[in-house]
Amino acid sequence: MDLLASVFDLIITGLQKPTLGFLLGGMLIAALGSRLTIPDQVYKFIVFVLLMKVGLSGGMEIRNANLADLLLPAVFAVLIGVIIVLLGQLVLTRLPGIKPADALATAGLFGAVSASTFAAAMLHLDDVGMEYEAWVSALYPFMDIPALILAIVLARMANKKDPSKRNQKSVTVGYVIKDSLQGSALSALLLGLVLGLLTRPESVYDSFYEPMFRGLLSIMMLIMGIEAWQRLAELRRVAHWYAIYAVLAPIVHGLIAFGFGYVAHQVTGFSPGGVVLLSILAASSSDISGPPTLRAGIPSANPSAFIGASTSIGTPICIAIAIPLFTQLAIAVF
Amino acid sequence: MKHSAKLVSIVTEKVFEVEIIRLLEKAGVKGYTIFEGGGSGSFHHHHDNISPMIDGFRIVKIETIMSDATLAEQIAMSLVEEFFSEKPGVVSLSDVEVFRNQKF
Numbered sequence: 394m395d396l397l398a399s400v401f402d403l404i405i406t407g408l409q410k411p412t413l414g415f416l417l418g419g420m421l422i423a424a425l426g427s428r429l430t431i432p433d434q435v436y437k438f439i440v441f442v443l444l445m446k447v448g449l450s451g452g453m454e455i456r457n458a459n460l461a462d463l464l465l466p467a468v469f470a471v472l473i474g475v476i477i478v479l480l481g482q483l484v485l486t487r488l489p490g491i492k493p494a495d496a497l498a499t500a501g502l503f504g505a506v507s508a509s510t511f512a513a514a515m516l517h518l519d520d521v522g523m524e525y526e527a528w529v530s531a532l533y534p535f536m537d538i539p540a541l542i543l544a545i546v547l548a549r550m551a552n553k554k555d556p557s558k559r560n561q562k563s564v565t566v567g568y569v570i571k572d573s574l575q576g577s578a579l580s581a582l583l584l585g586l587v588l589g590l591l592t593r594p595e596s597v598y599d600s601f602y603e604p605m606f607r608g609l610l611s612i613m614m615l616i617m618g619i620e621a622w623q624r625l626a627e628l629r630r631v632a633h634w635y636a637i638y639a640v641l642a643p644i645v646h647g648l649i650a651f652g653f654g655y656v657a658h659q660v661t662g663f664s665p666g667g668v669v670l671l672s673i674l675a676a677s678s679s680d681i682s683g684p685p686t687l688r689a690g691i692p693s694a695n696p697s698a699f700i701g702a703s704t705s706i707g708t709p710i711c712i713a714i715a716i717p718l719f720t721q722l723a724i725a726v727f
Numbered sequence: 728m729k730h731s732a733k734l735v736s737i738v739t740e741k742v743f744e745v746e747i748i749r750l751l752e753k754a755g756v757k758g759y760t761i762f763e764g765g766g767s768g769s770f771h772h773h774h775d776n777i778s779p780m781i782d783g784f785r786i787v788k789i790e791t792i793m794s795d796a797t798l799a800e801q802i803a804m805s806l807v808e809e810f811f812s813e814k815p816g817v818v819s820l821s822d823v824e825v826f827r828n829q830k831f
Contacts, residue, residue, distance in 0.1 A: 684781050684783070684784070685783030688740065688742050688784070689783075692743075692815070700781070
């Protein structure tokens with residue numbers, strides 16, 4: 394009974410936090426048919442400020458960090474991205490009613506990273522007082538880009554086996570890298586990293602980006618909640634296996650990354666908070682920049698399947714369950 | 728003075744816009760107009776107002792008018808055969824009458 398009570402307590406505390414509260418609030422008003430929308434331009438601005446803040450704090454920290462420490466987690470991030478896609482392909486293509494292209498696009502999206510989920514995880518660690526290396530944000534592209542490339546390349550190879558589709562033109566690896574780096578989220582993050590590293594942005598960081606972060610993230614969560622509910626209707630029209638995959642994938646992917654993070658902790662002293670953030674990078678699935686890249690790269694895949702799985706189930710599960718779960722796991726393990 | 732010409736109309740997702748424009752320019756079109764909107768089809772729902780998160784999934788209509796009807800038909804055919812064999816999109820041709828023929 395005591396254990397049940399403490400789990401219940403944990404859930405209630407989680408629900409009262411702005412991150413999860415606003416996410417569920419967004420889902421609730423969308424479910425009730427509210428016409429509340431956050432304008433596109435506001436949403437884009439929020440993504441920019443969040444990622445710029447994450448990038449700046451990372452860049453400012455890299456100045457004083459030993460770059461060799463970054464190497465092993467970066468290699469692990471690439472490996473995790475690759476493993477997630479291969480695992481997703483292995484599992485999804487074996488399930489009934491799932492086309493190879495849809496399976497690969499879904500696996501690619503789950504291998505890619507959600508910037509807003511990552512920001513929510515950083516905030517959670519700040520709240521519980523767990524320290525982490527701010528340069529972990531620099532790992533984002535190392536996981537995101539290889540996962541997207543691998544999914545698209547595998548889909549193209551599957552297409553080549555199909556004689557009717559052999560002559561079709563498809564995008565190149567170079568295109569995927571360029572398209573990912575030019576995406577709004579990664580551009581802001583990388584610019585922030587460079588500015589944090591090469592300039593002295595402390596005054597704007599302390600007076601603007603840092604204080605804005607929590608408030609803007611709460612609006613971002615509301616938008617994601619609305620989007621999650623609206624995408625659910627589309628997910629209902631595709632195989633139910635996507636929903637089951639989307640529930641389990643964040644936890645399984647997070648656990649794989651936690652294992653890699655543990656090794657990095659043993660070898661180079663990667664912090665427990667860093668291990669949690671690496672797990673969340675793996676657990677999260679891309680909501681903003683990944684879908685258009687995959688759409689262009691695997692046009693035969695049905696967006697209702699891969700975006701529905703990621704945005705309506707993967708992201709809420711990641712925020713509501715994976716973030717507190719891996720934080721607790723880190724507290725228990727380290 | 729009216730001249731007959733062909734209107735080539737292409738409806739697709741915004742994510743493919745750049746590629747299509749590149750094809751049109753290579754084929755020698757002198758200009759085009761892009762309209763953004765929403766809709767629904769066999770492939771996917773495209774709401775014009777409820778999905779603020781992914782810009783690339785908006786519907787666009789790219790229109791160009793060509794005085795050379797044969798070239799317009801060639802462009803339409805190559806788009807259907809090469810580009811839209813796998814990607815979502817609708818290509819249509821209509822007869823129109825234009826006034827300043829030198830523009831097209």
